[in-house]
Amino acid sequence: MRSVPRTIWALLGLLVVAGFVLSLGKSEDRSHPDSLSYGPSGTRALNELLRASGYRVTSAQTSPTALKPEQTLIVFELTAEVWSSDLPSLAYAEDHPSVVSHLEAGGNVVIVHLRQTFDRMSRSASSGATGRIAYASDASEFTWTVHYGTSPAEWQYDMGYGPAAAPLMLLSDNAFVTLEPLYEGRIFRVADGLSSTNRFLDLADNASFWLHVIETAGGGARDVVFLDSALGSEGAPGVLSLFGDWARYAWWQLVILFAVIIYTLGKPFGLPEPPLVREGGRRELVDAVATLYKRSAATDVALREVLKNADHLVRKRLNISIDAPPHLRNDSISESLAEAFQIAENAATAKAPPSIARHVANRLLSETEAFLGHKAADRARRRRR
Incomplete structure (x- = not known):
């Protein structure tokens, strides 16, 4: 029974709009x-x-x-x-x-x-x-x-x-x-x-x-x-002027009324309220992925992610294409960094235990940071010259 008043109001609204459109023509x-x-x-x-x-x-x-x-x-x-x-x-x-x-x-x-x-x-x-x-x-x-x-x-x-x-x-x-x-x-x-x-x-x-x-x-x-x-x-x-002042006053009253209704309801007319779904934060997502890797002992996935990031930073610093073979990269870096890349590749392939994988990843990150810092220092010295 609650739908009957809404239907009546909708029909009355259509009648008013139709009358207004007809008055324009x-x-x-x-x-x-x-x-x-x-x-x-x-x-x-x-x-x-x-x-x-x-x-x-x-x-x-x-x-x-x-x-x-x-x-x-x-x-x-x-x-x-x-x-x-x-x-x-x-x-x-x-x-x-x-x-x-x-x-x-x-x-x-x-x-x-x-x-x-x-x-x-x-x-x-x-x-x-x-x-x-x-x-x-x-x-x-x-x-x-x-x-x-x-x-x-x-x-x-x-x-x-x-x-x-x-x-x-x-x-x-x-x-x-x-x-x-x-x-x-x-x-x-x-x-x-x-x-x-x-x-x-x-x-x-x-x-x-x-x-x-x-x-x-x-x-x-x-x-x-x-x-x-x-x-x-x-x-x-104007159209409202043809009807008289009462039409102008009624129009502004309708505008104010609709503005108040929209403000108080805070939602579009005729649409259901959207369900409130709680979305997890980024920190929760990271913790969940880390827990999954830890329980499955997926050290190869973690090592390959570290390898990917380190390789990207080095190639970017050397202006080497991402599709270039690894030996072109190794020819332009220090022997210790090239050795760290090779050890990390082997450990990821062999799915090394977590303790060894953590040590290999830390060494690769340290060598990469040292290489990048050395390159930055060389550029600074060249600028001063």
Whole structure:
């Protein structure tokens, strides 16, 4: 019966996680083309595309204090539905103080029009609303297949052509991009910015089209500033912000609760406690091996271990390969050390009694230490010379 509550809690946890994941994939009703937003209506993908193409990109979450004339300013202007009266009236992008000062300094501004109803525009574009865009002066020079979510009649309402505006690019004989001189600078207006959002930028020729528009507006300069502060917020709202403050507080309470539970239990959830096995120390292992050798009178094993260590030290000092025959080693050492090696070999082969084996091993170790010390003294004398 104790497994029933755990199952219920597990199902509730899965339900909460599933609800959270579904909320992430929820379609956006309102447009928010912030250059740092990863949401469907955000323009983070365009931001990264420009960076990858060699542009220096700045996201101005607040009104920039100073803009250079060679910088291209990109501003999104959100517009309401033509037939809607309940949506608030939105300010025109060209009236923004940063836009006005940049135009007065001779800068170029790209104003991108985007409807507030992103969900409706997305459905319209997803159902096949694409068109071929070409230059008004020469339709054969460049053409792009671009997504859009509004009709040409809505473009004229949104863009509000100025008296000096001239069509730069057309879509089915309708002005899609216009060029208008204002103050000392120029305004490039794009009728529908749906193709620049994260959801549509990688489709059709949308990415290529926007790279060309921004390159044309900059006149070769590769310095772009997204005026995100013109959207009226400091950044894209997060998932928890959409639910309200209570969701943020509940989230942090869950984080603290899980941290406390993990700390108090000190073990992973759902896994059995590992059995505590007592492991013997190295000293106990050495004593056990020594006792085994002593009871079995295995003097040959002990002697061969001493021989192996002594041979390794001598060969290392003489720079002799470990595979070289023993006579090469003996030719380079003293007669007493060579004799000690030979006696130890014979004693190991004959399995000498423990008393004799101990004497043979001590002699080999003493001769080896004397030889190594003599070699070290010779090297020291050569250094002093």
